[in-house]
Amino acid sequence: MALVLTEEQSMLRDSARGLISDKAPVSHLRQLRDAKDETGFSRELWKAFAEMGFAGLLVPENFGGSGLGCVEAGVVMEEIGRTLMPSPYLATAVLAASALSRGGSDAQKSAHLPKISDGSLLAALAIDEGTKHRPLQIQLQAVRSGNGFKLNGAKAFVVDGHTADLLIVAARTGGAAGERNGLTLFLVDPKAKGVAIERTAMVDSHNAARIEFANVEVNADQVLGEVDQGGALLEGVLNIGRGAVASEMVGLSEEVFGRTVTYLKERKQFGKLIGEFQALQHRAAELYIDIEITRAAVLKALQTLDGDFDHASAAVAVAKARAGTTATRAVQEGVQMHGGMGMTDQFDIGFFMKRARVCQELFGDANYHADQLARMKSY
């Protein structure tokens, strides 16, 4: 498969870009932040998103979606990255839709996927417990109790956790921390007894929550996939999420870079446009090359997820690591080249730096994926 977007994918990109740049430029995030908005995103905009078919992009057609793939999800995420639009897209339309599509029973799919597609159901995936992403270290306990389980433990860094209508919770039903066996995913009602959700105000003004589970009772039919065998499902869903966040970082990097190059062509110092200074030219050129190469690596990972899902881990690790490193470099150079103006809240560039930091951390940072890649390659 050619490592370029197809015509359909390009059209999807144009339509996403049109909607997002029109309705949710960076000022949209700024307004929500300044207003200390309780929801953290615009429900109205999410409805428009759903109406254009974006919410159900990864949902199979027989459940009201369009049954498209990771490349298409990446196309949308990249556009989101350009304006930093806060939206349920990642948590609901990418992570939850994938988890349910791949692991759900027919009943579970019927119950939730159509609502995801039409924008009426918001969901969140609760994985991390420590401060770093270490999915195999999950310790939240699910102990058999009657017909179901009782959950005890805590989750952090749950994207959209405080607005979710449905939580997908990774818990340990067996095995020890560090083992892949013994992980199970549960569908949990956030209003269930024993669930305590605290929204965490984040550096990037996007949504995240800490969630505590104290003797939360779930039925057997709330198990997503097989008991003890959730590790593979979780890893697959995480890989999709990693590809999506990598795409967001590509969009973010390109946008920051574009703004920086524009600034280089406008700002004068020492009687010259600062873009005339060769030292900045070379750094800009290096950054451009870095972004282009990362873009290719990310598209490769997304295509591999669509074409050879079970062998995509290496390509995904490469993509997420590269995207994190590139985005970090892009925002650092962006702020530095904007000089003092880049430090002001009035300029948008700080928003990109903050979001890049969060994206870097989501589902494993560059260090994590470099380590994973080395393990996959036995060194």
Next chain:
Amino acid sequence: MALVLTEEQSMLRDSARGLISDKAPVSHLRQLRDAKDETGFSRELWKAFAEMGFAGLLVPENFGGSGLGCVEAGVVMEEIGRTLMPSPYLATAVLAASALSRGGSDAQKSAHLPKISDGSLLAALAIDEGTKHRPLQIQLQAVRSGNGFKLNGAKAFVVDGHTADLLIVAARTGGAAGERNGLTLFLVDPKAKGVAIERTAMVDSHNAARIEFANVEVNADQVLGEVDQGGALLEGVLNIGRGAVASEMVGLSEEVFGRTVTYLKERKQFGKLIGEFQALQHRAAELYIDIEITRAAVLKALQTLDGDFDHASAAVAVAKARAGTTATRAVQEGVQMHGGMGMTDQFDIGFFMKRARVCQELFGDANYHADQLARMKSY
């Protein structure tokens, strides 16, 4: 103590620089290389060196030396680094002199140190066995036999091993590979039965050898220091060697940098001196800063070795790691900025790149010392 050279140390530097730049510019190494000289250095020059007191710099005064310290040895090594003079200085005057002064019995000192001082005895320290420097991994076996020991095993990367009149061999008399206990140093006659020395032609045209030991018999009085307790002595001597090689790399880096800056001011392309190009200016400035900071770190390590020998390991690790990284950067930038000319054997700069690579590897590369530092600091 002020982190600058004293007046006496500056005078020592001037006198070493005078001799070395006069008698052993880079062309001296080139001649020895092109002639495939069997000895690999000039014995005549070594005699002159000894007469000026350099050979006995670290030897106590009562054994014919001048009883100076590591800072002074570093001053000489730095000048050696400027012209890449091949000489027994490191192996004999630094490593062997230190090992004997610090670990030797009165008889051993009387037998060898005066001869080191007057230039008539050459020595070599045999440590490494694998391809990377891992002193605790020493496996060369010394098994008790009669009044002494029998040595079996092999050493590699022994600086000046093929010209040495005396070998100082690190062997294992107890403990297991990886342990510090059980290491013992031996004074071995290179002409003893069972010793097989192969000179290895090295990338930098300096001397090194592989040495095999097959049932080599040594007496109890050939033990340097205490049996099984040689680990601390060895580590101390290695630290002195690391400080010395770091100094050599500082001299080497400065010399390469100086030649490169000169070239930037002479070579024209695109109708300009290439030193007018801002991208090169900034890289040159960064490299200058790098070298200056490394110089301070190396002097700090040498002063710590002289002032607080037993607590110098961290400062030495910092110095050796920094010096290796800086020298690598200096020669890389040097070759690149010299363009095609830097790739030719006719220009000297390649000699510096080759020697820097060897110095990087000697007694632990930057990675080794970074790891050691992390261990010292418990992370």
Next chain:
Amino acid sequence: MSDLENFRRETRAWLEANCPPEMRRPMTSEGDTFWGGRNAKFSSEPQRVWFERMRDKGWTVPHWPKEYGGGGLDGEQAKIVRQEMAAIGARQPLVSFGISMLGPALLQYGTDAQKKEHLPKITAGLIRWCQGYSEPNAGSDLASLQTRAESDGDDFVITGQKIWTSYANYADWIFCLVRTDASAKKHDGISFILFDMTSKGVSTKPILLISGYSPFCETFFDGVRVPKSHVVGTVNRGWDVAKYLLQHERAMISGMGERGVGRPLGQVAADSVGTDEQGRLEDSMLRSQISAFEIDEAALSAAAERAVDLAKAGESHPAFSSAMKYYGTELNKRRYEILMSAGGADALEWESERSRGGARPRAWLRTKANSIEGGTSEVMLGIVAKRILDLPGA
């Protein structure tokens, strides 16, 4: 026992007796810094006690002459005071741009009258100063500043705008670069002048930064009348004063990489990511980054020590502070990138009590200005290329 050893012993004893225990704890918030000034308030009683004792001893600025309220100490003694304060973790009793920036310039270029007027109020914490250098179109290219001072009898009348004026909204006086000769070449028509921020025509507007704090202002001058006697140094030669002062500022900023920075990075990281059976960080990539950082940090610390010793020996290059400023600020940015990486998701919280109001991410964002303020990294490299390496056309 040498005089210096005696002095060290006495200093240690005095500090032990006089520094309140509360003033030996690491600072945790902006309020822990005492800046002085007309409207200064102490955030605690121990803060007041500590300040007053140090002021009375002359140790708010130990190395300034006693006649100006300093301690009259020589370089070696002042270093001992710093070392002994550091040994018990004693806070600075008074932080001010009067001490770190204006003072050195006044001591070098000021008239006797100016020194007598201003220095004692600095050491006593009575007047808080701010710096009026940058302008919207004069950042890296500082000398292109446009704020004009027009001669009118014994006064200058100042009109223009400054930016990045640190805490201008809290400052009592400003030291300021103004253009006193618009027809001269850009470096030649600048003067260095002092005036009261309550003068008619002065207004300030805080700038909100990406860290969420507002330590800087835009500052506007609309016909501010200032006596000509307030010029420091020669009229139209203010660039000399500015350069002298910038070198001090750069030396100060370059020290940031080694300032009281709390626990070693490796230990901070071990707490959040854990260690393996050999005691090594579980995140081995992060471990590499930390170790490389600590090597560079130790080397910088040696270089800073050496820079002082070289200066004493009269062997330092005047532009070397630019080299140190560059390296120190880039290193400090690296420190905080590592701290963010080690902190993981916890370090992304922005407002909670748990995160002390997002102290870490805000500090991280703050460091991004290190390589901009006081001369950008690019300007520093240019200075090194030109003044130290003598590269053509630099």
Next chain:
Amino acid sequence: MSDLENFRRETRAWLEANCPPEMRRPMTSEGDTFWGGRNAKFSSEPQRVWFERMRDKGWTVPHWPKEYGGGGLDGEQAKIVRQEMAAIGARQPLVSFGISMLGPALLQYGTDAQKKEHLPKITAGLIRWCQGYSEPNAGSDLASLQTRAESDGDDFVITGQKIWTSYANYADWIFCLVRTDASAKKHDGISFILFDMTSKGVSTKPILLISGYSPFCETFFDGVRVPKSHVVGTVNRGWDVAKYLLQHERAMISGMGERGVGRPLGQVAADSVGTDEQGRLEDSMLRSQISAFEIDEAALSAAAERAVDLAKAGESHPAFSSAMKYYGTELNKRRYEILMSAGGADALEWESERSRGGARPRAWLRTKANSIEGGTSEVMLGIVAKRILDLPGA
């Protein structure tokens, strides 16, 4: 089964039947490469057999037209041949600058007569070419070349000096940039011309490199007489041909980072430094460097694939080959730095049999030229800044 799948099956079968086992092993020395030319010798019988079979099939250059001795394959088919050769480790039967450089230029700019004259001799390995571009004072600034070609009836008479002429001492013919109009602007008076290296007035002198090898020469022209019909393209428009060809060269060099490079770095390193109980490299710092490298290598490989696909889709920027050349060569230098680090002391041996004549350090030193030849990294970044980013004055 699609046509392409059929083609792949047939290709696989043919290669299986025709590629001698000896020609499927990694190359270990310079002699393993067959360069062709008038004085060419085969280093082994299997080398001869493999070359002749491939030549007869037209697969020394699978994608050139059949009339010139190529295979007449389209892009997809040629890719399949490459893939299937790589799958069994088959060596290139013929390596030549005629194939990689001159050929594409002739196909684009040559007359029918020139193509018929030269291309068949390239595909058949009968003529070995070299490239006469750089001069002592025209390196990065190639267009400032001074070798002059003076018109004399139907001939040009060429006088001057070239440098970095690859294997000029073994080459039969040269393609060369010469100045045909000394009065024109520097890019406008250059022509691209071909001539026989046995012509009167041509001499060569090998350049000894830091690797100890001499793959390049200085080449001198002293009144070399060449028919004007040997100019490729228009007289004085040779810069167009040169640029076209440089792009090919850059694309080729950028691929070096991903060429048949033997075992993965992590495994090479594991052999020399060992692994811990978790199977991780004992040298954890080296492990970080290798992993970072392999991430960048995989990304570059994707970018190379994407570049081809973008070109097919007509969406590629003509200057993008400079971006790839920059990244590919810098990456290849990193690869060899890592290989040297992993190799430790063993990798420092220069002549022993054990070290295959110092193969690794020599290859390491060789890579340092990657970022110089075919346009330096600095020139590549300048091209990206100017032609892609459109930065002012670049």
